Amino acid sequence: MEARSFISGFCSNPIINNPIQNPSKASFPTVPSYSNQVSFKTIYSLSWKLDSLEYKLQCRSSLQKVEAVSGDTESQKSGDRKKNLAVFVSGGGSNFRSIHKAIVEGSVEGEIVVLVTNKPGDIRLLKHSIVYEGVNAPKYEMDTDFVSDIRAKAIISIEVVGLVQNDGSSSTKVKPSAYKPANVNESKVLNEVVCNYLVQARFSMGSGCGGAEYARDNNIPVILFPGMKEQPDGLSANDLVTTLRRYKIDFILLAGYLKLIPVELVRAYPRLILNIHPSLLPAFGGKGYYGMKVHQAVIASGARYSGPTIHFVDEHYDTGRILAQRVVPVLTNDTADELAARVLQQVFELIPPHFAALAFLYTAIIWNGSEVVSISEHQLYVEVAEALCEERIVWREDGVPLIRNKENPSYYK
Ligand SMILES: Nc1nc2c(c(=O)[nH]1)N[C@@H](CN(C=O)c1ccc(C(=O)N[C@@H](CCC(=O)O)C(=O)O)cc1)CN2
Ligand SMILES: NCC(=O)N[C@@H]1O[C@H](COP(=O)([O-])[O-])[C@@H](O)[C@H]1O
Numbered sequence: 006m007e008a009r010s011f012i013s014g015f016c017s018n019p020i021i022n023n024p025i026q027n028p029s030k031a032s033f034p035t036v037p038s039y040s041n042q043v044s045f046k047t048i049y050s051l052s053w054k055l056d057s058l059e060y061k062l063q064c065r066s067s068l069q070k071v072e073a074v075s076g077d078t079e080s081q082k083s084g085d086r087k088k089n090l091a092v093f094v095s096g097g098g099s100n101f102r103s104i105h106k107a108i109v110e111g112s113v114e115g116e117i118v119v120l121v122t123n124k125p126g127d128i129r130l131l132k133h134s135i136v137y138e139g140v141n142a143p144k145y146e147m148d149t150d151f152v153s154d155i156r157a158k159a160i161i162s163i164e165v166v167g168l169v170q171n172d173g174s175s176s177t178k179v180k181p182s183a184y185k186p187a188n189v190n191e192s193k194v195l196n197e198v199v200c201n202y203l204v205q206a207r208f209s210m211g212s213g214c215g216g217a218e219y220a221r222d223n224n225i226p227v228i229l230f231p232g233m234k235e236q237p238d239g240l241s242a243n244d245l246v247t248t249l250r251r252y253k254i255d256f257i258l259l260a261g262y263l264k265l266i267p268v269e270l271v272r273a274y275p276r277l278i279l280n281i282h283p284s285l286l287p288a289f290g291g292k293g294y295y296g297m298k299v300h301q302a303v304i305a306s307g308a309r310y311s312g313p314t315i316h317f318v319d320e321h322y323d324t325g326r327i328l329a330q331r332v333v334p335v336l337t338n339d340t341a342d343e344l345a346a347r348v349l350q351q352v353f354e355l356i357p358p359h360f361a362a363l364a365f366l367y368t369a370i371i372w373n374g375s376e377v378v379s380i381s382e383h384q385l386y387v388e389v390a391e392a393l394c395e396e397r398i399v400w401r402e403d404g405v406p407l408i409r410n411k412e413n414p415s416y417y418k
Pocket of ligand 2: 094097099100101260261262281296299
């Protein structure tokens with residue numbers, strides 16, 4: 006939102022003829038762009054002289070410096086030091102992976118120094134060679150349990166065992182090969198595979214937390230929280246705070262973490278913990294609303310729109326200040342998986358039904374009718390992570406967090 010339009014409701018031209026009758030004549034002062042400044046306290050004083058019946062609307066905008074949200078004072082002093090991030094996951098960690106990918110590519114000026122999960126245990130091969138038959142366009146009935154199972158579990162490997170052209174003829178153009186989850190984002194190869202062929206793939210699946218598996222593969226330390234009787238090496242709330250302090254964490258990102266963050270951590274990191282929720286909060290949030298349950302509730306309600314919300318975390322589920330949202334349509338024949346895929350991928354054009362499954366599985370692959378582009382819920386979190394690490398998150402005086410535009414500091418959203 007441009008700062009000028011932001012204050013349009015607060016301040017008009019200092020002296021205008023009868024502001025009540027001629028609001029359209031109001032012109033707005035150009036607000037100087039102040040970094041970290043978003044608080045506009047406007048004082049009106051209305052005075053008039055009876056004889057001239059001239060109204061003067063004195064309007065002064067006083068800018069109060071508002072410290073940008075950042076880590077501890079050290080990180081503010083440090084200026085451009087990379088921000089230390091802790092990410093919390095419970096499942097496959099698709100948002101975590103996207104943020105990590107953006108860090109590796111250099112678009113996020115941060116470093117994920119620790120991953121926290123409530124899911125213990127190494128990956129054990131639970132099932133293997135589930136042949137996921139190539140599906141027949143035009144209508145594909147998604148096996149919800151199968152897809153939910155896939156997303157919840159760590160996909161250890163995906164082996165493309167066959168490629169069938171849409172017309173049923175087999176293809177020799179692209180040789181089937183084994184894909185590790187880390188490779189599924191090789192968009193060129195997948196572009197070829199997902200766009201042009203029906204894919205038959207074998208999935209080897211494991212238990213545990215795919216996000217933790219990805220962290221281990223990328224040499225990111227994994228810690229267990231909360232501690233429970235069946236997992237004694239899990240941390241207590243106070244130990245978690247101590248550990249994160251030791252890592253010098255600046256920001257905490259919840260990315261599909263399914264446990265309540267304790268008040269000790271919320272108070273230790275005020276306005277520094279973000280969460281992504283797959284509905285337009287405050288709708289369809291709170292205890293019991295997570296994962297596919299959210300999308301099922303949205304569809305059952307008849308809501309016409311849904312979409313991801315990124316919000317600051319307070320002591321309760323999903324009640325913290327909202328920072329960013331995206332809107333996607335709920336289509337009349339949506340299944341929860343198709344809605345989840347759209348919210349994840351924030352896509353308006355429907356991808357061909359028979360790609361929905363694969364796109365959903367890969368969570369970051371989307372067909373825009375001509376080619377695979379990776380648009381996703383994850384894009385929103387990456388944009389927020391970029392703003393966080395560049396200290397472009399600021400708080401309006403009324404407590405609403407805003408993201409300052411990178412190119413034009415006068416714009417906020
Ligand atoms: N203090 C906070 N902690 C967490 C928040 C938050 O806003 N404040 N967000 C959640 C993430 N989330 C929605 O975005 C969410 C996660 C889980 C639940 C839930 O009902 N969980 C179940 C247990 C589920 C399980 O163990 O598999 C429960 O508590 O009974 C609701 C919302 C993360 N933490
Ligand atoms: N209420 C929290 C919640 O439902 N979060 C949602 O869980 C999914 C986790 O996916 P992942 O297993 O790929 O990380 C994500 O879609 C996220 O929005």
